[in-house]
Amino acid sequence: MRFGLSFLPDCSPKTRAPADYYEDVLALSRLADQAGLDYVKMTEHYLHPYGGYCPSPLTFLAAVAAQTARIRLMTGCVLPVFHHPVQLASHISMVDAISNGRVEVGFARAYLPYEFSTFQVPMDGSRARFEATVNAVDRLLTEEHVDEATEFFAFQDATVLPRPVQQPRPPFWIAAVQTPASFVRIGEMGHGLLITPSGTSFNPALVELYRESFRRHHPHEQPRVAASLPVLVADTDQEARRIADPYLGRYLEVWSSALAKWESTVSTDYANYTGIGHSISAMTAKDMRIFGSAVVGSPAQVIDRIGRFQEQAHADVLLLQTDFGGLGGTDAQRSLDAFVSSVMPALNGQPDGPDPADGREPALAQGSPTP
Template identity: 85%
Template sequence: MRFGLSFLPDCSPGTRSATDYYDDVLGLSRMAEQAGLHYVKMTEHYLHPYGGYCPSPLTFLAAVAAQTTRIRLMTGCVLPVFHHPIQLASHISMVDALSDGRVEVGFARAYLPYEFSAFQVPMDGSRARFEATVNAVHRLLTEEHVDEDTPFFAFQDATVLPRPVQRPRPPFWVAAVQTPASFVRIGELGHGLLITPSGTSFDPSLVDAYRQSFLEHHPDRQPRVAASVPVLVADTDQEARRIADPYLSRYLEVWSSALTSWDSTASTDYADYTGSGHRIGAMTAKDMRVFGSAVVGSPEQVVDRIGRFQQDVRADVLLLQTDFGGLGGSEARRSLDAFVSSVMPKLAGEYTGPAADEPGSAARHEGPTS
């Protein structure tokens, strides 16, 4: 298992300034590299405290690249339906060059109605737009003189600059939440899978379906699964709960607020999303801890929780969400330090350093084509 940090800002000027937030997460990114973690991941959102402090994950990762030398830089995720593929591919290649080949690209379909409305992109048909854009980005990163003609965009003879450092291109990941067909399709396309177990249950058979589909269509390669989970480690379970619960409650409050736009929205491409704000709004911090959508406790408790999670999911990468609810400063740093010093050593059988044929090693310019 590899480890990293996953950031999804859920604060606003009324709770934390953007400058303070960026200072904290950049500092945590430097800590992660020094501690030997493998990834920093940042998510794209707009117009709301839920993610609004990061409209451009690639801009954030360029800043991380300037302050680090080894750690992998993952978008988690960019929202391709809001971007032209030439723009997105060019920006990916630029950050890949700035970081000397450390970028990995996570894509997500986007799911917040107010974002689609603001960009004047219809939700119905977004699945087809998503696949067309990701495919075009793939072609632009791996080919020159590219022609595309789709219902969503068209261009001719396009060769993006700079060319990517990693060959044939930076690795791709795609996020899935609850639709079985999405997990199967990601495996069929041969991408890595990003999951964020949330709510009161997560069905590990969805991950099994992804792996089976991947191996059926790409028997010469291995599927990869990365999971992002809010994590807080303290000396005792009681102390961890005392620190984490107010921030988990804030996390749920901001998330459910963003989802209220689903109260009056329905889309054929987003089955079962209508009314989702009520479901998240009914959850509590305790629910997140009990059902495993947040990992909170002493080092021993966190090791046990991760072990149980791994029995079901067998993730290749575990990404710690350390900024949930606007958590930052000394509390976030202490939690990360406790994870590195007291949790990772107890997971030593599952944790290893970069292998010689992995991205981030001397062979990074020949990164995997997932």
């Protein structure tokens, strides 16, 4: 199993200054690189404390690339319906060059009504726009002199520069939430699957639908599943809950606020989304911990919880959401240090602590200053 960090900023100038937020997440990214984690992932959103601090994941990942040596850089996700494919493919290739081939591209359909309204992109038809844009980006990264003519965009003889370092192109991932057809379609397309278990239940049958579809259409390749979860590790379960619960409560409050427009929004491309804010607004931090949509506790508790999740999901990559509710500073760094030193080795069947022979530094040395 591979591990990484997943960032989705859910703060505003009233709760955290932008410079402070980025100082923390860049410090965590450096620590993750030093500790041997495999990924840093950042999400794109606009206009709201729910993700609004990162309108450009690729810009953030370029900064991470400049401060790290080996960790891979994942968009999680970019929202292609709000971008022209030539622009998006060009930016992907640029960061792939800056990082010397460390970029992996996660795409998501977007689902917040106010974003569609602001960009004047209709929600109805967005599924087709999404797939057309992803397919065009794929062609632009793997081909030269590309022609495209769709109802959403058209261009001729396009060769994006720079060309990607990774050949034939950086790996693609696509996010899915609850629609079975989406999981099947991602398998058909042959891309990796991104999931963020939330609410009070996780349906492993949806992930299996993806795997079955992938194997059927791409028998000589392997499906890949990456899961993002809020995670906090402390010395004891009580201490972990004391730290995490206020931030989980803020995370739910911000997320619920972002979903408010779904009270009056109906879209044929988003079946069963109307009213989805009710379930999130009714949840508590305790609910997230009990139902496994957040993993909080001592190392032993976190190992057990992740083990139970893996019995159902069999994820290839686990991405720790360490910035939930605006959490940062010493608490976030200590949590990452505890995960690296006490949780990750156990999940991988290794002795506690880093192997001196591998040349890696622990996530936090004793007495390390807090950025």
